[in-house]
Amino acid sequence: MSDEPASTLLAGVAEHRVGEHLCKVLANAAVNADYRHLRLAAPPAALTARPGQFFHLLCPAGASGTPFLRRPMSVYEVNAAAGEIAFLYKVHGEGTRALATLRPGDVLDAAGPLGRGFTIDPAWHRILLVGRGVGLATLAPLAVVAAAQGIGVTALLSVRRPDLVMSVALLEAIGAEVHVVHDADGSSEVRAVERRLEQMIAAAPVDAVFTCGSARLLTLLQRFVAAHGLIGEVALEQQMACGLSMCFCCVRPFRVGDLVEHRRVCWEGPVFDLMEAMP
Amino acid sequence: MTDLSVTIGSLRLANPVMPASGTFSEALADAIDLDRLGALVAKTVMPEIRQGNALPRVAETPMGMLNSIGIPCKGPEAFIRDAIPAFKRFHPPFVASISAGTVTAFAHLARQVGEGGADVVEANISCPNLEADGHAFAVSAAATAHVTKALRAATDGPLWVKLSPNAPNIAEVALAAEAEGADAVVVANTILGMAIDIDHRRAKLGAGMGGLSGPAIKPIVLRMAYQCARALRIPVIGCGGIASAEDALEFLIAGCRAVQVGTATFRHPGAMIHILDDLDTWCRARGIERIDDLIGTLEPFEAPRLPPGEDLAAE
Numbered sequence A: 001m002s003d004e005p006a007s008t009l010l011a012g013v014a015e016h017r018v019g020e021h022l023c024k025v026l027a028n029a030a031v032n033a034d035y036r037h038l039r040l041a042a043p044p045a046a047l048t049a050r051p052g053q054f055f056h057l058l059c060p061a062g063a064s065g066t067p068f069l070r071r072p073m074s075v076y077e078v079n080a081a082a083g084e085i086a087f088l089y090k091v092h093g094e095g096t097r098a099l100a101t102l103r104p105g106d107v108l109d110a111a112g113p114l115g116r117g118f119t120i121d122p123a124w125h126r127i128l129l130v131g132r133g134v135g136l137a138t139l140a141p142l143a144v145v146a147a148a149q150g151i152g153v154t155a156l157l158s159v160r161r162p163d164l165v166m167s168v169a170l171l172e173a174i175g176a177e178v179h180v181v182h183d184a185d186g187s188s189e190v191r192a193v194e195r196r197l198e199q200m201i202a203a204a205p206v207d208a209v210f211t212c213g214s215a216r217l218l219t220l221l222q223r224f225v226a227a228h229g230l231i232g233e234v235a236l237e238q239q240m241a242c243g244l245s246m247c248f249c250c251v252r253p254f255r256v257g258d259l260v261e262h263r264r265v266c267w268e269g270p271v272f273d274l275m276e277a278m279p
Numbered sequence B: 001m002t003d004l005s006v007t008i009g010s011l012r013l014a015n016p017v018m019p020a021s022g023t024f025s026e027a028l029a030d031a032i033d034l035d036r037l038g039a040l041v042a043k044t045v046m047p048e049i050r051q052g053n054a055l056p057r058v059a060e061t062p063m064g065m066l067n068s069i070g071i072p073c074k075g076p077e078a079f080i081r082d083a084i085p086a087f088k089r090f091h092p093p094f095v096a097s098i099s100a101g102t103v104t105a106f107a108h109l110a111r112q113v114g115e116g117g118a119d120v121v122e123a124n125i126s127c128p129n130l131e132a133d134g135h136a137f138a139v140s141a142a143a144t145a146h147v148t149k150a151l152r153a154a155t156d157g158p159l160w161v162k163l164s165p166n167a168p169n170i171a172e173v174a175l176a177a178e179a180e181g182a183d184a185v186v187v188a189n190t191i192l193g194m195a196i197d198i199d200h201r202r203a204k205l206g207a208g209m210g211g212l213s214g215p216a217i218k219p220i221v222l223r224m225a226y227q228c229a230r231a232l233r234i235p236v237i238g239c240g241g242i243a244s245a246e247d248a249l250e251f252l253i254a255g256c257r258a259v260q261v262g263t264a265t266f267r268h269p270g271a272m273i274h275i276l277d278d279l280d281t282w283c284r285a286r287g288i289e290r291i292d293d294l295i296g297t298l299e300p301f302e303a304p305r306l307p308p309g310e311d312l313a314a315e
């Protein structure tokens, strides 16, 4: 529990679903060579974030000035009892490099929670999560919430190198069955993953499939879901400006029957029907 | 409380702060109280159903952004059926922004949205004029006069004409809009710009070029708003890079009757509410009772005074 309550910029935010929260940084430590774990003290309105939703983070000044636009980040953990939210992010360009400079005690402006999260049906027995790289950051809270509702979790994590794998402990702690594949030994190749998934669901059937982080895995899972008569969802990314549905910067194409329709990642998503998504 | 009300032609606004077209929707009610705003301005609607431009549609720049959204649109019928009632649930006057490629289509659309319940028609004349080699109406005084005249004939309600900073002489274009019956001009839309990804040697925007907005453009647009306000009798609404009460005050002192806030809302969803609160605080601290008293109060420079001890003649 943080000693100081986090505050909120917007007047009367209690009545509003989306707040501009000024959160105190509790930790921002490197997890491995590429990724960081950012923990924030968050006010109650931010703690309503559901798996798959995101916050829009206002980056501090970095080496090349202050990034003008906010950066979208999926909520990785919500600890309502402790009043904390956390993100798992990859240091990539200007904005995330600036985020990496945050120190405990600094204040970060996080707008949210935003977007539409994952569907969870308490009647399900088991779900399958397939994540690539930082896509896992988006899927991890889904595993936690599903497990808390008594739904079994099978997870396949695909990474470039074995040393970049994250959250295995977190997933195993909630009783998930975890499989790791990587590029170094070829186990992350599409055909190998497909065979692996067949074995996994033969051993423990699933009701729904969720993925994030790879266009290749999305295409594979669309085949897989169709072949097995399953349902599924995918969390997608796109460059954003407003994060609130207003600017139409973050659209992506979706297949709806014979038509292609544009939808906003920030508003209709970032979680979408797996079969309608276009890689 | 300061009296923040202003009048734009026949319309009285509770305060001079409203969103800019394309940077706002009723979804912002999730974050702020829309009833506090001076007016509500919708995204531009066009006569036809459009998907918008190729991706990427946004590129970050120092203190601003480039966009090439391209006005995706579900058409006027869907706008009148779905969007207008959604905005009319709130109290502030509702401004429908419209655009079209021909004068006839423009005028028809003005009549449609007027009859559909819009309190104000804002004509976004920065789109290509298909009858004039695709140059925007707004870059020519003659084309602006032509389209404004047709719009005036098509609607009895308040008509605002939104100008383009890409015009070679914006005050001349503004005068043309005034002469043909516009009730106000909005100064201005985005400034045409470009950014290149040097590693891939590709434009950062899918459309190649796009509109620059945000604090980066404020000094340029402020100058234009000032030039228009000096030249016109009808109200000028300032728009470009406004992110704080201080920014808004610059535009008001330069002669603008109201301001529109666009990109600032992307950085801070609460930007317009903060501007309103801070305008009130600023005025109260100075004993200014009515914001109206500030409008167009730019003081001329006095003859330069030299610090004591210096003497020009000594040079």
Ligand SMILES: Cc1cc2nc3c(=O)[nH]c(=O)nc-3n(C[C@H](O)[C@H](O)[C@H](O)COP(=O)(O)OP(=O)(O)OC[C@H]3O[C@@H](n4cnc5c(N)ncnc54)[C@H](O)[C@@H]3O)c2cc1C
Pocket: A054, A067, A069, A070, A071, A072, A073, A074, A075, A087, A088, A089, A090, A091, A092, A093, A094, A095, A096, A097, A134, A137, A138, A236, A237, A238, A239, A240, A265, A270, B060
């Ligand atoms: C809904 C959503 C959730 C996300 N969750 C996570 C997460 O949990 N962990 C994580 O590491 N990353 C996540 N991302 C990706 C993250 O937003 C980008 O890596 C980040 O914006 C890159 O910013 P930068 O300044 O470091 O990179 P730059 O390349 O310098 O960014 C330039 C511009 O492009 C945008 N951009 C670049 N890459 C992406 C991308 N992949 N998606 C969207 N915008 C991008 C930036 O926001 C910025 O506007 C998520 C993206 C979305 C849309």
Ligand SMILES: Cc1cc2nc3c(=O)[nH]c(=O)nc-3n(C[C@H](O)[C@H](O)[C@H](O)COP(=O)(O)O)c2cc1C
Pocket: A241, A247, B020, B021, B022, B023, B043, B044, B067, B069, B071, B097, B124, B162, B188, B189, B190, B212, B213, B214, B215, B217, B239, B240, B241, B242, B260, B261, B262, B263, B264
């Ligand atoms: C993403 C985006 C979309 C826009 N769409 C429109 C539009 O549909 N119609 C219009 O008249 N102006 C549009 N504009 C221009 C704004 O209304 C405004 O004139 C401009 O951005 C300058 O103001 P700002 O610096 O406060 O954003 C758009 C601007 C942005 C950033």
